[in-house]
Amino acid sequence: MVKSLCCVSIISGLILSVMSGGVLVYNNDAIAQEKGVAYKEIEVKDGGNIVGTVKFDGDVPAAKMLKVDKDEQTCGHENKLSEELVVNGESKGVKNVVVSLVDIASGKKIETTTATLDQKECLFTPHVLAIPVGSSVDLLNSDNVMHNLHSWSIKNPAFNEGVSGGGKMTKKFDLPEVAKITCDVHKWMSSFVVVKANPYFAVTDENGRFRIENVPAGTYKIEAWQEKLGKKTSDIAVKSKEEAVVDFVLTKK
Numbered sequence: 228m229v230k231s232l233c234c235v236s237i238i239s240g241l242i243l244s245v246m247s248g249g250v251l252v253y254n255n256d257a258i259a260q261e262k263g264v265a266y267k268e269i270e271v272k273d274g275g276n277i278v279g280t281v282k283f284d285g286d287v288p289a290a291k292m293l294k295v296d297k298d299e300q301t302c303g304h305e306n307k308l309s310e311e312l313v314v315n316g317e318s319k320g321v322k323n324v325v326v327s328l329v330d331i332a333s334g335k336k337i338e339t340t341t342a343t344l345d346q347k348e349c350l351f352t353p354h355v356l357a358i359p360v361g362s363s364v365d366l367l368n369s370d371n372v373m374h375n376l377h378s379w380s381i382k383n384p385a386f387n388e389g390v391s392g393g394g395k396m397t398k399k400f401d402l403p404e405v406a407k408i409t410c411d412v413h414k415w416m417s418s419f420v421v422v423k424a425n426p427y428f429a430v431t432d433e434n435g436r437f438r439i440e441n442v443p444a445g446t447y448k449i450e451a452w453q454e455k456l457g458k459k460t461s462d463i464a465v466k467s468k469e470e471a472v473v474d475f476v477l478t479k480k
């Protein structure tokens with residue numbers, strides 16, 4: 228009985244979808260947005276720039292240490308500094324925050340790229356890598372020990388493969404998401420590949436600074452994401468040929 232009810236509901240759902248053009252269009256839009264193709268590329272003339280900083284509010288936390296307990300001849304005999312939250316003691320700038328426009332429907336061309344994520348001295352470099360949809364990542368092993376590449380992707384195809392010393396594999400990311408990448412051989416190793424649906428994003432430097440260029444004039448939502456501090460959103464008005472400033476302050480959750 229339960230089974231037949233379930234089938235009836237699936238079939239009626241299908242009929243409804245076919246009957247209702249609106250439902251189908253909505254579905255297509257949802258798929259398009261998920262694939263990052265809802266973004267329309269246009270020629271941007273006289274766009275503006277967005278600049279700013281991401282700062283930490285509160286006492287600068289002591290950097291966490293990562294316990295190195297394997298392959299010490301390559302990975303080193305000392306524990307390593309964690310990059311999960313890097314705050315500059317003087318400027319209070321937060322490094323490796325991904326700042327991006329989240330609701331921009333059209334703008335400059337998405338320049339797809341082949342970025343590099345290296346495993347070197349048993350750490351991922353860079354710790355946070357941001358790329359636009361359709362880009363690839365060369366995942367390298369610059370060490371002389373076996374590493375593993377474990378992607379915790381939900382939208383892009385997940386992978387979990389060993390990579391021997393000096394080895395490389397290339398993976399493409401077609402859907403926007405934040406994908407954590409770990410090495411299961413060395414439990415302390417982790418990084419993030421952040422895949423964005425449009426080209427308007429940047430990763431903050433060691434002083435928490437960022438710059439996003441050639442944005443069409445308009446009002447947008449801008450978001451800052453940090454792996455331990457979470458997300459913060461702000462509104463930003465961009466004027467033609469001008470520089471709009473937005474500063475984020477993140478606090479410990």
Ligand SMILES: [Cu+2]
Pocket residue numbers: 346349373374375410411412413416
């Ligand atoms: Cu490893």
